[in-house]
Amino acid sequence: MTNKSFSSWYKSGSPWVWLNAGAVSISLVMVVGLLLLIAVRGLSHFWPADVMALSYQEPGGEAITLIGEAIDTEEVSALRLKSTGVDLPEGQASAQRHLLKVGNRDYFGLDFRWVNGPWMGEISYPTDIVAIERREWGNFYGYLTQVKQQHEVVADGDNAWQELQTRLIRSNDLVAQAKKIEKKDIGEINHGLEQLRLEQRRLQLAGVPEGAIQYQEIEQERKQWDVRYSDLQQKLFDLNTALNRDQIMVRMSDGREVEIPLAKIVEVIKPNAMSVWDKLGFYGHAVWKFVSGEPREANTEGGIFPAIFGTVMMVMIMAVLVTPFGVIAAVYLKEYATQGPIIRLIRIAVNNLAGVPSIVYGVFGLGFFVYFIGGNIDDLFFSAKLPAPTFGTPGLMWASLTLAILTVPVVIVATEEGLSRIPRAIREGSLALGATKAETLWRTVLPMAAPAMMTGLILAVARAAGEVAPLMMVGVVKLAPALAVDTIAPYLHLDRQFMHLGFHIYDVGFQSPNVEAARPLVYATALLLVLIIIVLNLAAISIRNRLRENFKASES
Amino acid sequence: MVEESMSTSVLPATDSAVAIRRRAWREFKDRLAKYGVAMGGMSVIFAIVLIFFYLLYVVFPLFYGADIEQHAEFNLESQNVQHLTLNEYNDIGSMLTMQGKVRFFNANNGQTILEPRLPVPAESTITSFSKGASSTGVFAYGLNDGRVLVFKQDYKISYPQGNTRKITPIISYPMGEDALVLDSQAQPLTLLSVQSNDEQTTLVGLTQDKRLVLKRFEREQDFMDEELFTIKQKTAEILLDNRDTQTHLQLDIDQRELYVVNDKGFISYFDISNSDAPRLIQKIKAVPSGIDITALEFLTGGISILAGRSDGQIDQWFPVRDDNNNYTLHNVRSFNNQTAPITTIAPEYSRKGFLALDTSGQLGVYHTTAHRTLLIEPLVEPGHALMAISPRANGLITMTDDGQTKLAYIDNEHPEVSWHSLWEKVWYESRDKPEYIWQSSSASNDFEPKFSLSPLTFGTLKAAFYAMMVAVPLAIMGAIYAAYFMSPRMRTIVKPTIEIMEALPTVILGFLAGLWLAPLVEGNLPGVFSIMIMMPIMIVLTAWAWTKLPATLKERIPDGWEAAILIPVVIAVGVLSMLASPTLELWLFDGNMPKWLTDMGIGFDQRNSLVVGMVMGFAVIPTIFSITEDAIFGVPKHLTIGSLALGATPWQTLTRVVLLTASPGIFSAVMIGLGRAVGETMIVLMATGNTPIMDFNIFEGFRALSANIAVEMPEAEVASTHYRVLFLAALVLFMATFIFNTIAEVVRQRLRNKYSSL
16 A cells, blocks of 8 residues: 555656655755855864863873863774774774864964863863964963073962063053064055166166266165164064063973063953853953964964955955946947847857966967966066066066956946847837937946946956965965065055965965964954855845846836 | 027027037047947956966977077097987987997087096907986996996086086096906996996996896995995896897986897897896797897886887787786887887986987987877988987987088977876886876876876766756756745745855855765765655655645645745755764674775775765755756746646646756756856865776775866976966866856757747
8 A cells, every 4th residue: 555655656746746845955964064064163263162081191201281272072983993093992983082282382282173072181270271373373371380580580370460461461552562663664665666676677778887976876765775774673673682681481281381472462352251242252352362463373373364455455456447348348339339240250269268267368368468468468577677577577467467358358248238238129219219329328328227237247256356376376475575565665566466365275284384373363364255156145145136127116 | 489499598509619528539439438338348358268278378388399409510530439319408418339439529529528547457458338317417438348437427507607518528437447347257348238326336248258247236325434334245147048139238316127139020128126046937929030139228216117119119018917917018109100120219308208319311200108299300320320318308419420510409398298198097117907097196206197087077077066966956946946836035035045055155065075074974974865765755745644644734834835834844854864884884884884884895095075965065056956957947937827828737738848858958957957067166176085096986095187277287397298288287177167057058058049939
């Protein structure tokens, strides 16, 4: 009975419908799961997790104490454990294994350590454990014992924490000052000296004889710069001396007591002593530091501001380039060109170019823009600087142009679609009232198609923001020495290389020496990039939907 | 009436000067806009088309043949010239005579620059001559008393006046100015071969009484003092068959191998790496009877020998290792574009190419790896002639026996590339058999670049295949459901989700694939397969169970929400499979499936095609989904309504009416998805090991064309062969995707026309 009804149910095709439905469910679960994965891993990066102290005894060894954050836990089969030297009691098929971030890379060699569940002893969360974010060598976990000035103890015991806070503010202030001098003031001097060198080279190229008055003027100026430079050097030296004044003593999990200069410390917290509200406050602070800070330690720590800035700059320049050209091309194809087989062919070609692999655009950009056009620009305008290339090397401008070519089909297709949705009656009405074709376009058609263009532009921007492969060839670097915008004329440096969120993910995730430590940061970066792209896409979708509603209204 | 309204209008009258001027101005603006837009539009389209032509423009020089251009011709008074050389800048030539004379001359007009005197002992005469590998500049004269004079030719470059280059030829004596004793019995040396480097020098000579004598000088450096060294001598003797007359003797640059050729066309191959005990490895008849070997040279690198024959053919031979680790000589490839006996072969210094001159005066330009004949052209008068190529392979000097000398420039930028070397199996030096290999660069100087695009194209197709295996069923089935069965409210959720899925940057997918999914899959391999098997079973079982539910419960959830009901099932199957994975692994695969697979002879990499297939499938699903959904949704409603009215079930209507009508659209969706999978870069770059192997094993990685470009392009030297081959790879990708997309687009356009006519 059941069997028969099953076969008739099967014949009705119903299981197939369900299987089709299952395909949708699988897709949905994958998308949502993926976004959740990125979100959870990315967001948890900033949370000041409790630091545990646990006693750990390997068979045959002495019990040691480990201090660290629990990162991950996995269930491992007895067989695999056996291959690593762990024998489980008979009958137990698997055991847990925990990944502990123990920090103190300069003393322990590795930030991370796997600990096997069966060997773990008592776990506690002492409130006086400090987690120190350092400028080098990653985090440090231990117990604060003393604060020193010029290696003399000034505070210990309970006072040490208070004393450390005030002194840390001072040292961070000094670090900021030193950084400003290094980046801004010395950068200006270098720029000035470079200008002088170029001026001199230009004179040489122009054939001005040696010893001419111009050379002496340059020499004079150079001396002025040199004087300023030595002033700054002195200032920097003073700052550094002041910075080296304070130290702290910290006791590590293995009982060793080590000295850390305050100059190397970014921040110190006592995570186990923090309340949830404290932690939330710290979380916000950490997120802000992440989006506004500079990267440290080969990009595996610190913030990603330069990457955000680089992405935004590149996308903005690209948008400025792509909008007019895309719109003009679409208007030409739709409104002016005689519709025939050639235009149909062109339309198919344009459509297809949206499907051409982005790496091909990268190859084209490198060969045509960078080496061909860039090389010629250098020969014509920057010959004094040769053989060091100015535009004949990957840079912001070429990256933007390459992505503009890559995304122009998107804008063309979207704009054309918008134009074709505008009812004939509106166009004809305008023409009947005596407007010329150009006036009709400018006053009625284009304003009505504006949302479509906007959609196209947003989609183009979203695509450009996520594209990495072509950028690897035409201008992205893992660490740009300077932003593309600064206080030195001409303020916007299109020839500079830049950092990019997508490339940052690739670089930190796959090229960095300490992938394990950098992974949370990559997730956080990925989350930021995904958020930007989702927001842009949702905007495009909602604009498009509203557009459709509008036309439905005007058609009826 | 009209007139009246005009006259009362606030506007100026139509025929007034103001109005006319204004009309003219508007007309001008209109025309300006027209031409401006046309110009702008066409230039944008031109810029897009430019991509294709620019790629073609960069790739094209790869397929040019060689070109030769005669630059100077003059007569050099001399007799008995044995050897010619040409320097790096094509401006100084040198010649060596059998009288022991060396003369450096201006290669453009023949004026003598330097005529150094060699310390040939006065009491002896020269009976033989040998040159070492061209890059070392070493030469030797064999004397009639069994002694040998070794000397070296070099050029010193100085810049005495700023930017003008001055080249001074020098002759030096690496083994001292005194002749070295090679044959202790002081017999005249009829044939000689020499190789010399900083560590050791080897001499091999054939004496008049047909003994092959070998002598090696090893220089042993003192560790304490750089100036101090001792020279150790080793000698050996080989008796050859008395009936043969040996014609050629060649030592390789590493002084490990010796080739002897006799007048019956036999090549004898000796291993002399142990100079105390030379070993005959093989004696092989290299030419048919009646044909002689007329020239013998090493290709650069000292692995292959080139044998020029009296019928104009040139054979390349190199030792090949068999399964028992024995080496035998193989005739790897032959060139038979010349017909007269080959007199001189001049190998290039740094590439695996060579020039050959025959007695009819024809010059052939060849490349071995690419098996390519780049040029056959008459160059000199028929007869015997000498030839030398410059180290940069862009200059050539020839001299006939009567002293007529010609300097010619060669334009031969990219001989390494041919259809054969790009797409077919190539037998590379030191390889056991012809293979497909991509290995574009190496630290060594005389490296044979291996530019086979086959393994890369194979990698691309492999990635695309596994991605499509994942994407096509999910996307098409999902699209069918979304277009045909899903409730409109659910569509408003699903469609934007899929669109966002499409927009996800591939760098993020690649990162997750490489750093999250790959280790996860490796650790839970049985779980992954259990998901694949259990998922459809559980879905069907759920559906069956659903029919058994009481009607009141069923009615709460309207039709078209099946997908929502299945979401918990999908999650549960996934989670349970993953949880059960270690247990399954213990039961079925001895607790470690990757190891089990390796034991079974199936290679396993952590970053493998399975991971790529899953993630790239994920990336391609939305593309296929959207287009398929459009196609199915666009099927005119009266068709489905008609079918349903005739009593067909929805599923019958779907399979018999809707899918048939929409099949061209689904086809084009698959094509576009394929195009996307083929061109995808970041996922394959990050989620595979990027090793260019040709193996369809799902558990191993590959190297795709796109990832290869991304990895190697930044390091390729501009305009080098490598650079252009990478452009060719880009062009291949461009063409492939363009063809896929065009087919898809044409099919879709037709479908649209069909729908509108229905």
